[in-house]
Amino acid sequence: xxxxxxxxxxxxxxxxxxxxxxxxxxxxxxxxxxxxxxxxxxxxxxxxxxxxxxxxxxxxxxxxxxxxxxxxxxxxxxxxxxxxxxxxxxxxxxxxxxxxxxxxxxxxx
Amino acid sequence: xxxxxxxxxxxxxxxxxxxxxxxxxxxxxxxxxxxxxxxxxxxxxxxxxxxxxxxxxxxxxxxxxxxxxxxxxxxxxxxxxxxxxxxxxxxxxxxxxxxxxxxxxxxxxxxxxxxxxxxxxxxxxxxxxxxxxxxxxxxxxxxxxxxxxxxxxxxxxxxxxxxxxxxxxxxxxxxxxxxxxxxxxxxxxxxxxxxxxxxxxxxxxxxxxxxxxxxxxxxxxxxxxxxxxxxxxxxxxxxxxxxxxxxxxxxxxxxxxxxxxxxxxxxxxxxxxxxxxxxxxxxxxxxxxxxxxxxxxxxxx
Numbered sequence: 001x002x003x004x005x006x007x008x009x010x011x012x013x014x015x016x017x018x019x020x021x022x023x024x025x026x027x028x029x030x031x032x033x034x035x036x037x038x039x040x041x042x043x044x045x046x047x048x049x050x051x052x053x054x055x056x057x058x059x060x061x062x063x064x065x066x067x068x069x070x071x072x073x074x075x076x077x078x079x080x081x082x083x084x085x086x087x088x089x090x091x092x093x094x095x096x097x098x099x100x101x102x103x104x105x106x107x108x109x
Numbered sequence: 110x111x112x113x114x115x116x117x118x119x120x121x122x123x124x125x126x127x128x129x130x131x132x133x134x135x136x137x138x139x140x141x142x143x144x145x146x147x148x149x150x151x152x153x154x155x156x157x158x159x160x161x162x163x164x165x166x167x168x169x170x171x172x173x174x175x176x177x178x179x180x181x182x183x184x185x186x187x188x189x190x191x192x193x194x195x196x197x198x199x200x201x202x203x204x205x206x207x208x209x210x211x212x213x214x215x216x217x218x219x220x221x222x223x224x225x226x227x228x229x230x231x232x233x234x235x236x237x238x239x240x241x242x243x244x245x246x247x248x249x250x251x252x253x254x255x256x257x258x259x260x261x262x263x264x265x266x267x268x269x270x271x272x273x274x275x276x277x278x279x280x281x282x283x284x285x286x287x288x289x290x291x292x293x294x295x296x297x298x299x300x301x302x303x304x305x306x307x308x309x310x311x312x313x314x315x316x317x318x319x320x321x322x323x324x325x326x327x328x329x330x331x332x333x334x335x336x337x338x339x340x341x342x343x344x345x346x347x348x349x350x351x352x353x354x355x356x357x358x359x360x361x362x363x364x365x366x367x368x369x370x371x372x373x374x375x376x377x378x379x380x381x382x383x384x385x386x387x388x389x390x391x392x393x394x395x396x397x398x399x400x401x402x403x404x405x406x407x408x409x410x
Binding site for chain 1: 128129131132133134135136138139140149150151153154155156157158161
């Protein structure tokens, strides 16, 4: 089972497709969560996902915009897609009927 | 402020692998982060990278089994060498008289002092280097953390553990062999020689050589495994002999066995201690010579 940050990272990478690399994924996560995503969390989670075989990473070409430095390109593997789908399905199942998922008035005080 | 932060980012990011360092610096340039933000980010990444190996049991074993006991033993040895040398330092520096140079006896005593003191100093430097090398080689990925912890253990040893241990030794020695010998001696009654001198000796003879040894050890992958293993055995063997000698010293004290109760049991095993660094020096010199001659078969010793 994925962790929630791992799921966010896989989702961001899948959405970016061919353009998925460290800084772009980070921006995507920050836009989605409206919170800050640290580089430490990003790259250590990427390493973990790669060890699990859920993503594949490689060094991209250097660009002038990055001061001639390379990117760490990311692609979600088939195993990663399955893991993200399972996580999403589990969250949907777990959320069935709760107030914040069904837009009805909640039971909280 | 921004410039200082970027300078710090440069320094801190050196702890990352070269490839990752480039990627991170590129990310900073692309996202146009400010210096403080980049510094916070790179510190976070470096901290996570340094902590990652500690999820394994090996770094904990090296910390508990080598870093702490070896640091304390080196501190103890350094404190002993400092207390021996403080008497000679006091003798020469606090009672200096230029006219002494004209006396033949002065030169004889000076030569005797050097012969007496030099082997201990050399052994301590070599032993510290060998221990640093072993730690650097055995804990390559965790060496920044282990290095800092080793320095803290040395500091604790120099300021607290070793003086307390020496006090305990003197206390039991006074009870056992010299019941009428009371009161502090003129050298150790001076704060300079009691507190500052042992710390200085530890910095110069232990801390600097062991940090140099760690640096070399962390880059020792170019040396062959058998040679590195010989260096580990020599370093750890020297410390085991030292620990055993301390044990013998205490047994001799408790049993009042005078023939065994001798200051030699407090001295570093200097032949064992210098063997490691000498072997390393010979091996690297031979390696340089072979690689200089362009013989690829000899590029690994």
